[in-house]
Amino acid sequence: MSLVPFLAISLGAAAGALIARRYRRLSLTVGLLGLVAATIAALAIVPGDRLGVGPGRLEATEFGRLFLALGCSTGLIVCLIGLATAWQRNLPAALLGGFGAIGLALAIGDSITALMAILAGALVGSLVTLVRPTTAANVQVASREFRAIVVAGAIAIVGMAWIARPLGPLAEEPTVFGVAYMAVALAVAIRFGAIPFHRWAARLSESAPEIALPLLLAWAPAAFAVVALAWTDRSIAPLLLPLEVERSVVLTVGVLSIVLGAIAAMLQDDLEHIVGYSIVQDAGYVILGLAILDPVAWQPTRTWILVFVVVKTAFAAWAVAVRTRFGTGTLPDLGGWARRSPGLAIGLLLIVVATLGVPGLVAWDVRSRLVDLSITAGPLRLLVIVGGLASLGYYGRIALAGLRPPSVLVLAGATERPRRIYRAVARVRAGAGAGTDARAGADATAGAGATARAGALGTSSVQVTTSIDAVGVDTSTGRPTGGLGSPRAIVLLESLGAAAWRMNRAPIATVGVLILAVMALMVGAGGLGGPAAAAAPAPEPVAPSEIFVPGQTEPPSPSPVESRAPDDSGAPSFEPIPTDSPISSEAPSLDLSPSIAPPTETPAPSIAPAPTQAPSPSPS
Amino acid sequence: MSVLLGLAAVVTVAGALAAIAGRDARIALAGLVVALASAPFLADPLPTPAALGVRIVAALLSGYLLFIVLRETTVVTRGSLVGLPAETLAAAAAFVIGYGTSGLGSAALGPAAASATGFALAVIAVAPIVRGADIFRLGVALAILVTGAELIRVGLAGTPAPLEQLMTAALTVGLLGTVAVLCANVVAATGGLTMRNERRRSALFEAHPLTPTAPSSLGRSWRPRRSGSTPDRAPGRAPAARFAEPASDAEARLKPPAGPGPSGGPESSVGLESTAGPDPSIESTAAEDPPRLDAPIEPPES
Numbered sequence: 031m032s033l034v035p036f037l038a039i040s041l042g043a044a045a046g047a048l049i050a051r052r053y054r055r056l057s058l059t060v061g062l063l064g065l066v067a068a069t070i071a072a073l074a075i076v077p078g079d080r081l082g083v084g085p086g087r088l089e090a091t092e093f094g095r096l097f098l099a100l101g102c103s104t105g106l107i108v109c110l111i112g113l114a115t116a117w118q119r120n121l122p123a124a125l126l127g128g129f130g131a132i133g134l135a136l137a138i139g140d141s142i143t144a145l146m147a148i149l150a151g152a153l154v155g156s157l158v159t160l161v162r163p164t165t166a167a168n169v170q171v172a173s174r175e176f177r178a179i180v181v182a183g184a185i186a187i188v189g190m191a192w193i194a195r196p197l198g199p200l201a202e203e204p205t206v207f208g209v210a211y212m213a214v215a216l217a218v219a220i221r222f223g224a225i226p227f228h229r230w231a232a233r234l235s236e237s238a239p240e241i242a243l244p245l246l247l248a249w250a251p252a253a254f255a256v257v258a259l260a261w262t263d264r265s266i267a268p269l270l271l272p273l274e275v276e277r278s279v280v281l282t283v284g285v286l287s288i289v290l291g292a293i294a295a296m297l298q299d300d301l302e303h304i305v306g307y308s309i310v311q312d313a314g315y316v317i318l319g320l321a322i323l324d325p326v327a328w329q330p331t332r333t334w335i336l337v338f339v340v341v342k343t344a345f346a347a348w349a350v351a352v353r354t355r356f357g358t359g360t361l362p363d364l365g366g367w368a369r370r371s372p373g374l375a376i377g378l379l380l381i382v383v384a385t386l387g388v389p390g391l392v393a394w395d396v397r398s399r400l401v402d403l404s405i406t407a408g409p410l411r412l413l414v415i416v417g418g419l420a421s422l423g424y425y426g427r428i429a430l431a432g433l434r435p436p437s438v439l440v441l442a443g444a445t446e447r448p449r450r451i452y453r454a455v456a457r458v459r460a461g462a463g464a465g466t467d468a469r470a471g472a473d474a475t476a477g478a479g480a481t482a483r484a485g486a487l488g489t490s491s492v493q494v495t496t497s498i499d500a501v502g503v504d505t506s507t508g509r510p511t512g513g514l515g516s517p518r519a520i521v522l523l524e525s526l527g528a529a530a531w532r533m534n535r536a537p538i539a540t541v542g543v544l545i546l547a548v549m550a551l552m553v554g555a556g557g558l559g560g561p562a563a564a565a566a567p568a569p570e571p572v573a574p575s576e577i578f579v580p581g582q583t584e585p586p587s588p589s590p591v592e593s594r595a596p597d598d599s600g601a602p603s604f605e606p607i608p609t610d611s612p613i614s615s616e617a618p619s620l621d622l623s624p625s626i627a628p629p630t631e632t633p634a635p636s637i638a639p640a641p642t643q644a645p646s647p648s649p650s
Numbered sequence: 651m652s653v654l655l656g657l658a659a660v661v662t663v664a665g666a667l668a669a670i671a672g673r674d675a676r677i678a679l680a681g682l683v684v685a686l687a688s689a690p691f692l693a694d695p696l697p698t699p700a701a702l703g704v705r706i707v708a709a710l711l712s713g714y715l716l717f718i719v720l721r722e723t724t725v726v727t728r729g730s731l732v733g734l735p736a737e738t739l740a741a742a743a744a745f746v747i748g749y750g751t752s753g754l755g756s757a758a759l760g761p762a763a764a765s766a767t768g769f770a771l772a773v774i775a776v777a778p779i780v781r782g783a784d785i786f787r788l789g790v791a792l793a794i795l796v797t798g799a800e801l802i803r804v805g806l807a808g809t810p811a812p813l814e815q816l817m818t819a820a821l822t823v824g825l826l827g828t829v830a831v832l833c834a835n836v837v838a839a840t841g842g843l844t845m846r847n848e849r850r851r852s853a854l855f856e857a858h859p860l861t862p863t864a865p866s867s868l869g870r871s872w873r874p875r876r877s878g879s880t881p882d883r884a885p886g887r888a889p890a891a892r893f894a895e896p897a898s899d900a901e902a903r904l905k906p907p908a909g910p911g912p913s914g915g916p917e918s919s920v921g922l923e924s925t926a927g928p929d930p931s932i933e934s935t936a937a938e939d940p941p942r943l944d945a946p947i948e949p950p951e952s
Contacts, residue, residue, distance in 0.1 A: 083812070084811065084812040084813055085811055086811050086813035140811070140813070143811070143813055146814065146817035147817050147820070147821075149796075149821050149824075149825075150817070150820045150823075150824035153821075153824040153825055153828045156828060157828065157831055160832075160835055164836075164839045166836060166839050166840045168839070169836040172835075173788055176789075176792065176828060177788065177792065180796055181779070181792075183799075184796055187802075187803055188799050188802050190803075191802065191803035191806045191807045192754065192806055194803075194806070194807040195758070195759045195807050195808070200754075201756075
């Protein structure tokens with residue numbers, strides 16, 4: 031079973047990194063190596079592999095493989111960016127633990143079991159909200175996220191359990207399914223921090239390390255949404271019940287998130303708030319996908335989830351790189367950032383293209399499709415389209431700030447060009463000193479932050495020079511006395527490597543952001559097999575505990591029920607209506623037999639939640 | 651309802667009540683462990699012995715994780731907001747409602763006792779979740795809420811499969827392990843378990859607080875006092891004199907060292923890693939606070 035190595039590596043490395051937390055280097059090494067190994071193990075997962083666990087089983091899927099590979103690889107790059115900028119020492123362990131739990135959940139067919147795995151992983155992941163020095167306010171913010179995770183999980187568990195049994199006469203009441211559906215959908219909204227459940231997410235954006243925001247606000251809630259979508263697609267959507275009121279509530283939450291999330295992001299000056307609200311806004315499309323209640327929404331929603339998580343990871347990493355480099359995350363103080371940092375400007379451009387897309391790109395098409403399927407016409411549709419495009423507003427505001435004349439803080443920021451270590455050493459030896467080494471003199475008006483950064487860079491050069499002097503270098507050959515294999519040489523190399531890392535943190539962060547942005551663009555363009563993976567079915571539950579069979583009063587049999595060809599008697603049927611879309615054929619099918627149709631004379635529900643014909647994409 | 655189910659239901663609800671209403675955190679923790687360990691017995695048919703063992707071990711392990719934190723600090727929490735009798739009555743009412751509505755309109759696959767206990771646990775957990783200023787109480791309430799949801803699920807859909815039992819055990823350990831980490835951090839930050847920087851009152855529902863709940867940063871109450879008629883002079887009550895130190899002293903304490911210094915001046919606090927600085931008000935309060943949070947504020951020796 032190819033999933034087992036991934037689970038063993040991710041969960042084992044997470045435990046190792048946490049246990050070795052007191053030994054910082056060891057913990058870091060275990061975490062980073064674990065992420066590398068987990069990425070490789072995720073790529074080695076073979077879709078369709080099954081592993082029996084008691085009466086249950088784990089089943090690897092193409093979507094799970096891609097989700098985990100993207101998660102671990104982007105997590106590794108985020109960790110490297112974090113090392114170069116603002117480090118959070120729990121981050122590798124939280125990423126590994128979170129993705130291990132997600133890997134387990136995406137391989138489980140039973141939705142409640144999968145949900146519990148995701149909740150456990152999300153709780154471990156929430157530890158990255160704690161930053162040093164720990165204050166009561168930090169813990170309070172962490173507790174808000176903690177509360178949101180658990181409350182959302184409890185609501186979803188009860189909602190899923192309610193219809194995971196034969197309902198007897200209650201099955202004729204669509205309200206029963208509607209309430210269960212609404213509970214699960216609103217749990218997803220709470221988990222994403224969608225408006226109006228956004229308070230905890232807003233506070234989290236303020237307090238949590240920016241580098242951890244993708245895990246907290248995007249990856250873990252996205253996995254929750256994947257499980258909820260699988261449950262909806264299996265248990266609710268095929269019934270084609272008239273759940274207009276419930277759909278309207280869920281739809282309203284999605285529309286509010288898309289529109290108000292964009293407005294809130296536009297109004298904010300701090301980058302972390304902009305990142306937080308942009309995540310809330312794009313999560314609104316996932317809520318729209320849950321509101322469609324048709325198997326045809328399966329593929330676009332899951333495709334958008336893949337695009338969403340990678341794009342938001344790149345955006346958060348970009349914000350971290352900007353904040354650390356210029357010492358501020360406030361837009362009015364970031365005037366001219368793009369002029370001083372073309373690499374980050376290109377990164378932002380790629381992120382915008384990957385998020386919004388252009389007609390023909392998958393990101394654009396799936397957003398358009400989700401809007402088309404959820405809202406057929408009317409002013410609400412126009413509102414959603416405008417709200418979706420309104421993200422150009424906050425991206426444009428950031429870009430405009432970058433085109434202004436450089437501010438004092440931006441001028442004082444570290445350079446994006448790589449710095450060579452021997453030049454810094456030569457400068458120190460020539461007596462340039464720590465202050466002049468990093469242009470502290472030129473930026474004397476830049477304030478304490480710039481001075482501190484300049485001092486730090488200058489100190490690196492001085493430290494290296496001191497190390498070289500202490501080790502002893504033959505000036506004629508430039509090699510350490512005693513040869514390259516001597517212990518002195520190893521000490522020197524270590525010093526040089528550390529100093530080179532310290533002096534080049536800005537270019538390292540920029541390169542990391544560019545890699546993430548390119549990955550986001552690839553996923554947004556439909557690369558890496560995203561749409562195909564999203565169309566693949568979810569793992570089937572072993573015992574049909576979640577499959578509702580109308581009219582059945584006895585517990586469902588564990589053995590599959592043989593299907594019969596539908597007759598033409600006109601009897602009501604709960605069988606899903608076939609659609610013309612190729613997606614629907616790949617969506618998970620409902621295990622319903624026409625022979626056990628409800629014993630009523632009422633005709634089959636004719637109010638479909640959404641059109642089954644795929645409308646033409648339109649701008650959103 | 652069989653005897654075993656009834657006993658398990660009573661023990662679970664009693665444990666949850668002790669966890670919510672106990673002011674001694676160790677008693678509360680013991681109640682929580684009892685509730686978590688007895689919850690898997692509320693199923694018909696019972697889970698396999700292995701599944702039961704996993705759940706019990708998970709309850710003990712998670713309780714031990716919290717105990718590691720609690721044994722090294724003051725262990726008093728706020729207790730119930732409405733009192734143990736009110737909590738008990740609310741739980742009893744919810745139990746009866748849950749029992750009467752078992753299946754929620756249709757035949758249930760699990761025992762009615764599980765649904766009833768789940769309802770009771772959910773009701774018990776609501777108040778601390780809605781208004782929880784104490785991380786320990788919040789965590790305990792969330793654990794009880796999840797257990798209640800699981801019991802409702804057992805009552806509706808029957809005994810969970812072994813894999814689900816395993817995930818439930820992992821969720822329990824993850825949940826209370828996270829609570830333990832949060833507790834350790836809040837204890838390190840404030841010296842207690844509360845997340846809010848305010849003093850506890852000696853009585854919970856005091857209409858006229860006798861002392862300011864938190865000292866002003868300048869050391870004076872914002873409200874002028876009438877001489878001779880303040881309740882601070884009543885015996886056994888905290889005097890305002892404690893907070894009426896000269897403003898210049900308090901300001902001097904809160905001010906950072908003047909000028910950039912090599913070890914701790916403004917330069918060192920503004921930099922790449924200054925993402926979250928300490929809150930001076932929290933530090934000042936933590937320095938003054940007695941370690942036991944429930945201790946009444948006593949007048950200092952003059």
